[in-house]
Amino acid sequence: MNTRLVNVVVDAARPRGLADFWAALLGWSVAAENPDEVDVRAPETDGWDLDLVFVPVPEAKEVKNRIHLDLASETLSHQAELVSRAVELGGSRVDVGQGAVPWVVLADPEGNEFCVLEPRERYARTGAVASIVVDAHDPERMAGFWARITGRPIGARDDEGLVGLRAPAGRGPWLEFLRNDDVKSVKNRVHLDIAPLAGFDHAEAVAEVEAAGAAPADLGGPALPWRVLMDPEGNEFCVLTPR
Template identity: 55%
Template sequence: MSTRLACVVFDADRPRLVADFWAELLGWAVTIDRPEEVDVAAPDPDGADLALAFLPATRAKHGKNRIHLDLASRSIDHQRLQVDRALSLGARRVDIGQGAVPWVVLGDPEGNEFCVLEPREEYVDTGAVAAVVVDTRDPLRLAQFWATASGWPVAHGGERIAGLRSATGLGSWLEFVRTPEEKSGRNLLHLNLASFDDQAAEVARLRAAGATPIDRDSVPPATAPTLTLADPEANEFCLLRPVRDHSTR
């Protein structure tokens, strides 16, 4: 298979502002800074962290995002420091009905929810981002689709939560958590897949696994150069076109 998970994409009113927030919070760097896209990535080129991309788009946020980031911590003190740092950079505390839990729910400068987790053994080697979390009504079914789409194996699966991780054992998890709410409207965060060979063949493979095409008129212009699809629960994702190799002629 010649497709891999490439990045988590944020629709943003102010892409550079939100990108700067995440770069500072994670200790990452801005790697692309253009009017149509700002990217943030981990400093280790050999790691398996997913990049973050911020695209200009008119946002209409209603309720909790269906995709969010969980941040790792090494200790309770480190968790507290992470929360304080996020608040100093422009985050705010968010109540999504979580109640008394050991993790802290915050919103970035444009209200995108994220969690600063208490120390957990399964995230000790993930780097700054413990997991990219997707709300779903059927965790195992959606995990199986994304395992097929990305090539990441299902590492654990159950009725409440299922998780994928790169076969290398490096980088963040991709996790699917049961939620009773159905998807409504376009997601403000989505995943991008990168295709390295025949895009038509990849589209056919993804459609056989349960993906459906989306009309370009329903997505922001910034994503138009890519091919936009939806997973079995209608979560939008993009398949990036293959990049030509100009290193040899």
């Protein structure tokens, strides 16, 4: 299939403020800003080849996000530095029922959960973001669907019910599906964008993604040049125009 992962998109009450938080925390930069979105981009040396996009929405955050970022650390002191920096920038520690674990669960200034991991060999070459984590009732099914539409191979499984897709270049964040029985109740505030490669037909790409197991998502609003779909567990995502 000729589609690939291109963006992680976050709904925000104040997109520029949230973009500034994440840029400062990760050591990245705000690359573009307009009334519809603010884009944060990593340096080429990081390995993250996506955009982190913040878009304005009027709705307030209601429930724990089903998609979150895990940040990588090189040493325990580096982990502590990242936690301290996040809190200084306006983040906060949160309890989502994690108990006594070696990673730290935080929230950004608008309440979006993320984790700062202790050093782990699997994430030694990912760059600042270790993984994009998606809650899933059936991680194997979800990983199979997303592997097909992003071209990312399955590269990890563990006893906790996690299935991970590796970045094709071997560097950059994993896309991981973690077993979680919570029921989706509202539109996700964090979603993924995929896009066909330049030169491919958008309508054909959408049809292929639907044939792989996606369903149309009717969110209302004006007609858009991209298509909003749902994965097999109802998570919204966009198929953008070729690029």
